[in-house]
Amino acid sequence: MSLDNILLGLLSRPASGYDLKTAFDHGSRYFWAAELSQIYLSLQRLEREGCLRSKSVTSSRGPDRRVYSITARGRRRLATWLMDPPPFGQERIGYIAQLYFMDVLKDLERTREFVCELRRKFLERIRIYQRIETETYESSLADDSSLSDEDFHRHLALRAGIMTMEARIRWCEEAVARIRVRNSPTRARRAGQKKGE
């Protein structure tokens, strides 16, 4: 249901399903992901419900495009969603779940590698976000008043992505340090608390 709302938000300017997928993969990747096939299904549903209308547009390069625009009804639905209280407590963070149970592998070296890989991914991501920030919101770093309301909100959202990534990277570093100490050959009395086996 939220994908539908996000599509309505993205369609403040008319776009095709394909355009929307690119928008997801660029601007909106840090808070939502969607497959192209799901986007097409959502668009069809929204049009059936009268929240969108579409027209087929012949393109100079490539096949015809179905371009969707939002209707008054769609705008009302978007506004309703935006007035909803923030949804909460439905986190699904697969890699933390894996880590939580990873003791059953009895291989701290593997745990360390897992966290290192996470750190690499987080760094990759934060670089993308930071590039967007300097390229798109450079001016606001000193002074917000030069931003439109739209860009102001988008920049707030981007900051959430950046600050979350920073925290996750710090967490990885803290974790790796602890794992290293625990796993180091210096700790001679390792049988002390070791359970099982």
Add this chain to the structure above:
Amino acid sequence: MSLDNILLGLLSRPASGYDLKTAFDHGSRYFWAAELSQIYLSLQRLEREGCLRSKSVTSSRGPDRRVYSITARGRRRLATWLMDPPPFGQERIGYIAQLYFMDVLKDLERTREFVCELRRKFLERIRIYQRIETETYESSLADDSSLSDEDFHRHLALRAGIMTMEARIRWCEEAVARIRVRNSPTRARRAGQKKGE
């Protein structure tokens, strides 16, 4: 699919569906959420697949309980999942999505309240996590070597929850400060970049 894996992880000790729901609502809430009905369905599926077996246990208080335990096959499946690379790029953060589009409401005061409400929720959560930390992992704050492998991994996961919440709270504060400046009556030349209307 991941819920199935998490249930297998949680079932290192036998438990009923109801027990598992409580485990979710307490220990595992910061990385995964699940409804009771979905837990029952997952348990049935896992038993059909031979990853779990169950027996009915007559309880002194309340109705009979169906207690599940993990099989060798289940343990193999759990280990396979734990060797998978961390899943990535499937974030779904509804409240950031809302904020991202909230400019269409043309009401910065509402944006501010939204972020304040988020902050309150985050604070509520972090207090829970911190209580778990001091109550359960107090000893490790100075010295990890006193922790079992199991507790060590669980504490790493909890730290991720705490550090993420800290970052989100800081973000809320940064955002509220910026919104206040932008929304203050001091800013006389607000027509400068305002678009639409």
Add this chain to the structure above:
DNA sequence: CCACGCATGTAATAGGTTACATGATTTA
């Protein structure tokens, strides 16, 4: 001429939520 990017879609399946249905025991 082939691979790649553009572009749209369907079908099968899996995963998850909400509502519904049931009933025992304990505590106020």
Add this chain to the structure above:
DNA sequence: TAAATCATGTAACCTATTACATGCGTGG
């Protein structure tokens, strides 16, 4: 005796993923 907690489950529905199917135009 009424409400809360313990306890298990089904049915209807919705959402999302994966795989499949198709085909144009451009650049190498």
